[in-house]
Amino acid sequence: xxxxxxxxxxxxxxxxxxxxxxxxxxRVKALVSDMLATMYxxxxxxxxxxxxxxxxxxxxxDVSEERDQxxxxxxxxxxxxxxxxxxxxxxxxxxxxxYDGVERFDAVHVRALDAQGQSRVIEADGLLAVCMQHEMxxxxxxxxxxxxxxLKRNRIKTKMIKQQRGARD
Numbered sequence: 001x002x003x004x005x006x007x008x009x010x011x012x013x014x015x016x017x018x019x020x021x022x023x024x025x026x027r028v029k030a031l032v033s034d035m036l037a038t039m040y041x042x043x044x045x046x047x048x049x050x051x052x053x054x055x056x057x058x059x060x061x062d063v064s065e066e067r068d069q070x071x072x073x074x075x076x077x078x079x080x081x082x083x084x085x086x087x088x089x090x091x092x093x094x095x096x097x098x099y100d101g102v103e104r105f106d107a108v109h110v111r112a113l114d115a116q117g118q119s120r121v122i123e124a125d126g127l128l129a130v131c132m133q134h135e136m137x138x139x140x141x142x143x144x145x146x147x148x149x150x151l152k153r154n155r156i157k158t159k160m161i162k163q164q165r166g167a168r169d
Contacts (some may be wrong), residue, residue, distance in 0.1 A: 001033050001036075001037040001096065002033055002037065002038075003038050003041050004034050004044060004052040004053075005052065005053075006038065006047075006051050006052060006093050006094070007050075007051055007052070007053055007093075007094055008009035008094055008095070008160060008164060009095045009143050009145060009156070009157070010157045010158050010160060010161065011048055011094075013050075013053055013122060014050060014056075014094055014138070014141070015093075015141040015142075015143075016050060016055045016141055017055070017140055017141045018046070018048070018050050018055045018056050018057045018058075018138075018139040018140075018141075019056055019057065020048060020056075020057050020075050020076050021056050021057055021113070023117075024074060024113055024115070024116065024117030028074065029115060030083050031049065031056075031058060032058065032060060032074075032115050035047050035049065035052060035060045036060050036070050038052060039052060039060055039062065039093075040062070040067060041164075042093050042094045044093045045061060045062060045063050045127070045131055046059065046061040046062075046063075046131040046132075046134060046135045047059070047060050047061075047135070048059065048136075048138030049092055049139075050138045050139060050141070051094050051138055056075070057075045057076065057139050058072075058074050059072070059073040059074075059076055059112075059132075059135040059136065059138075059139065060072055060073075061073070061131050061132065061135060063127045063128050063131055064068050065085050066138070071112065071122070071128075071137075072114050072115040073112035073113075073122075073132070073136075074109050074112055074113035074114070074117070075112055075113055076111070076117075076136055076139070077110065077111050077133070078105075078109070078110055078132075078133075078136070079109050079110065079111045079121065079145075080109040081105040081107070081108045081109075082105050082106045082107040082108070082125075084105070084106040084107075085103050085104060086104065086106050087101040087102065087103050088101065088102060088103075088104055088128065088130045089101055090102045090134060092134070092144050092145075094138075094143060095143065095144070095145055095156065095160065096124060096163075097163075098145065098156050098159075100144075100145070100148055100152065102134075102144050102148075103147070103148045104128060104129065104130050104133045104134075105133065106125060106129065107123070107124065107125040107129050108123075108124055108125075108129045108132060109121055109122070109123050109124075110122050110124065110132055110136075113116065118169075121136065153159065
């Protein structure tokens, strides 16, 4: 298990659309293992492969209190979404220290392959539903700040660039 570097906004690689996984083989299982280690190390609740510069449709999530219930979603797709939506405060490992409200479906059903390559449908609401939608956006090349106003987004972009310059100096 390796801790992978997480891309930070506004890195253009975060906007690449991820490609489907054709086979859940040893390489993909190793990626899942590394992504889980990276997510736990960064104290996150979700991580998309896009965030670690791997442009394949792989997501790992763990919203449990004990951090011991990892969920792996390979080639996830929303097959049902509630009519009800809610604005939730979101943050992102690729946009550290920034939190803002994003409107998401209250509940979703997501079809995906698990870490063994078995197809399943996960019915989610609450934090898990929000996290799934957030991570699936990453697979489409979308970062949560893109839901915000252009003014807020530009302020965040400027702040992130300054932080990254400071880290290099």
